Amino acid sequence: MTVPSVPADPRTPSQSPLWPAPTAGGAVDATVTVPGSKSVTNRGLVLAALAAEPGWLRRPLRSRDTLLMADALRALGVRIEEGVGPDGTGEAWRVIPAPLRGDASVDVGNAGTVMRFLPPVAALADGPVRFDGDPRSHERPLHGVIDALRALGTRIDDGKRGALPMTVHGAGALEGGRVEIDASSSSQFVSALLLSAPRFNQGVEVRHVGAKLPSMPHIRMTVDMLRVVGAQVDEPETGGEPNVWRVSPSALLGRDLVVEPDLSNAQPFLAAALVTGGRVTVPDWPSRTTQPGDALREIFTEMGGSCELTEQGLTFTGTGRIHGIDVDLSEVGELTPGIAAVAALADSPSTLRGVAHLRLHETDRLAALTKEINGLGGDVTETEDGLHIRPRPLHGGVFHTYDDHRMATAGAIIGLAVEGVEIENVATTAKTLPDFPRMWTEMLEG
Ligand SMILES: O=C(O)C1=C[C@@H](OP(=O)(O)O)[C@@H](O)[C@H](O)C1
Ligand SMILES: C=C(OP(=O)(O)O)C(=O)O
CATH class of the missing domain: 3.65.10.10 (Enolpyruvate transferase domain)
Structure with missing residues (x-):
């Protein structure tokens, strides 16, 4: 498995070769310590x-x-x-x-x-x-x-x-x-x-x-x-x-x-449990927090998993089935790319609403998600304030990231279930999670 080296100094804008996103051999079962928010x-x-x-x-x-x-x-x-x-x-x-x-x-x-x-x-x-x-x-x-x-x-x-x-x-x-x-x-x-x-x-x-x-x-x-x-x-x-x-x-x-762990950066790891029907524990998940990532407990549960908050942290368990969702994400906009990735693999359509302002994030995230998921055979349309996602059988291809860390992690989520997905410039995850490729590989190795 290729783990690209990330630049030693994460301040430098990153460029890395195409990264073959690893597919999951089976249900993941891992504990992932997520760095600070x-x-x-x-x-x-x-x-x-x-x-x-x-x-x-x-x-x-x-x-x-x-x-x-x-x-x-x-x-x-x-x-x-x-x-x-x-x-x-x-x-x-x-x-x-x-x-x-x-x-x-x-x-x-x-x-x-x-x-x-x-x-x-x-x-x-x-x-x-x-x-x-x-x-x-x-x-x-x-x-x-x-x-x-x-x-x-x-x-x-x-x-x-x-x-x-x-x-x-x-x-x-x-x-x-x-x-x-x-x-x-x-x-x-x-x-x-x-x-x-x-x-x-x-x-x-x-x-x-x-x-x-x-x-x-x-x-x-x-x-x-x-x-x-x-x-x-x-x-x-x-x-x-x-x-x-x-x-x-x-x-x-x-x-x-x-500093609490970054719950939005926990998203791809929880998504991995959902997508593979596995189990991921994130230690130190706060019992009370203002971080938007806490909403994942509810959102990913509605999409087919279940979670439990214990002294060990948050354990999220997937069932192997993923359901579509109709959800207003205006309060938690930064979770949109990861939710869109999971929605593209679901058994029913999804509508993500309330996130027109994502057009002005790291990249135009609504355009980027539409283009990249559709480039793998998906059926996503942009609405005035979000995305409509109809799951289709996906195929491999290059997933462009537009210098957007959350596009890179969204592509990695899809790559768990789809052979041949290659992430362009995965090192762009250094914006908030420099160690992402290594953490992802380790999670898959259990
Ligand atoms: O204040 C913050 O730390 C943030 C606020 C949000 O910005 P917007 O309100 O511009 O979406 C969020 O998307 C961003 O990732 C972090
Ligand atoms: C929108 C984001 O970042 P920024 O703080 O640059 O707005 C994000 O991290 O998803």
Whole structure:
């Protein structure tokens, strides 16, 4: 079995030869330890960098998106020491805040969390901060953050495009106050403003004025993590006004935070249990979490499996039969590629709804999934806000990934059941899961 070598430094955009996706010889039976959550790690880094005292991040995710975040904060003057934790076990990063420095450059790669969460931090630096990234980062929406920061008093040069590349002219402080944004293209606009808001002189009041708001669990994650570091947040879900979030100005605490496993990255492994009629256990599955991946317990159960949360973690068991599903994924959009892959192998059609904004993710995910599944003989059509998937007998072929980690893992899921699927550039999984090919092979070997 070929296991491609991934680049030693996951910050580098990856290219690897075609990877023959392994088919499953039978039912998988494995325990898969999944590395830390991208979304928790990058929020943890930002909050620790803005704190009034040093903090720890334990079991952080080491991947392209999180290393780019750490590098960017270092460029702004923050010290981040990568090592082992206070008790001597496991990887932990010590984050030592410092006055935020300007005249810095930030490479966002294609990380939504870096390109959206850091401009408000840069507004607090004492000089210009230049932002640029992969070509795709120039196409991903950023106007919500740019317009809001301008309304709050920050000067930004973006060539009037509302997108990268741009320079944020940090003035050492930001007044803050009330701002209206349309976050219908990305929940990360809201999270970005809330995360830095305790450091704005007046805090912030963010009012979302768009028709819809995707990825609510990720906004909950932002609110929860702000509260953990001592911020005061008023928000719709605990009695506040709908679509309005308020963060008061305050000093933030340095915490010792343990990062949960990335439940969205657990998806392909759980899918393997479903597709092969096997069993996969993911240790340390949290009993309470804001991660959208927790919804997989329900979604994959409806698609034909069953799961049990015990002290050992989450055990997901497949039956060998996969059913189609009709589901609104607006809250958990990042799960769409993996669900589409499973749906293509089901015994009845599926409709995935509420995810029009996926056209602006790492790639246009609705177009990419349609083209690639159909390229293997599938029958997928794009709807206005999602996909309609009619399962057909599939055949081998090249599954293109468009620099999208979740396209690569979706292709690997299909490859379990279909001979001859070759994944283009599987190393693109380094965005959030650099070790994916090895983990996948080990899972299959039991
Ligand atoms: O805040 C976060 O950590 C994320 C929010 C979501 O973004 P969108 O709301 O842009 O979909 C999600 O898809 C992304 O993977 C991570
Ligand atoms: C949409 C995603 O990432 P990003 O944080 O770059 O938006 C994702 O990981 O599925």
